[in-house]
Amino acid sequence: MNAGSVSGLRIDRLVTSGTFSLDGGTWDVDNNVWIVGNDAECIVIDPAHDAAQVEAAVAGRQVTAILLTHGHDDHIAAVGEFRGRVNAPVYLNRADWMLWERVFPGTEPDRAIEDGDTFEVAGARLVALHTPGHSPGSVCFSLESEGTVFSGDTLFQGGPGATGRSYSDFPTIIESIRTRLLTLPADTVVRTGHGDPTTVGAEAPQLEEWIARGH
Structure with missing residues (x-):
């Protein structure tokens, strides 16, 4: 939990465990769930x-939105049940709706996330940044007032998200990171989809090394 510069705002991190499946393989993974809000809403x-x-971590607060950074099943497979528990709309960039369809056939998210969309909660504003590469519809959420960005699987401590599977592309993710994330202030905290947070300043100097490695 971190005290924010917006009065009463806090950011909670919950780590949940399960599997990720794509292209015929399945892996055990731990995911970060981020909850942004105050004592009344999040x-x-x-x-x-x-x-x-x-739901237990929400602790009875009103959930105003469920934001998905992308459509891989480790991030979305529990969303159908969670949406029913908290009665909140689910947002996902339309370019990843084909991944949603694989998990929830015949259904759609409630709303599409567009680049630049804003989401208000507890006096703070999250801004959607379309950052394709890990998946076509990957989105990060900038919370400027708290000096943080929620990067999903686009940027991790030590490098970009994986691009070796279907619907991903290494040059695209590098361009997204270079133009949308590394342009944020150096002290911006990057709250990732898996693993520990990092900062823009810690990751920016490694950009050329990532490109040279081409992973």
Whole structure:
């Protein structure tokens, strides 16, 4: 939990465990679930794996939106149940709706996220940044007042998200990171979809090395 510069705002991190499946493989993963709000209301980013566990972390607050950074099943498989528990709309960039369809056939998210969309909660504003590469519809959420960005699987401590599977592209993710994330202030905290947070300043100097490695 971190005290924010908007009065009463806090950012909670919950780690949930499950699996990620794509291209015929399945892997065990731990996911970060981010909850942004105050004692009355919150937004939940990527309520992964365990809907009951995420609901417990919400602790009775009104959930005004469920924001998905992308459509991979480790991030969205529990969303259907969680949406039913908290009665909140689910947002996902339309370019990843084909991934949603794989998990929830015949259904759609409630609303599409567009680049630049804003989401208000507890006096703070999250801004959607379309950052394709890990998936076509990957989105990060900038929370400027708190000096942080929720990067999903676009940027991690030590490098970009994976691009070796279907619907991903390494040059695209590098361009997204270069133009949308590394342009943020150096002290911006990057709250990732998996693992520990980092900062823009810690990751920016490695850009040329990532490109040279081409992973």
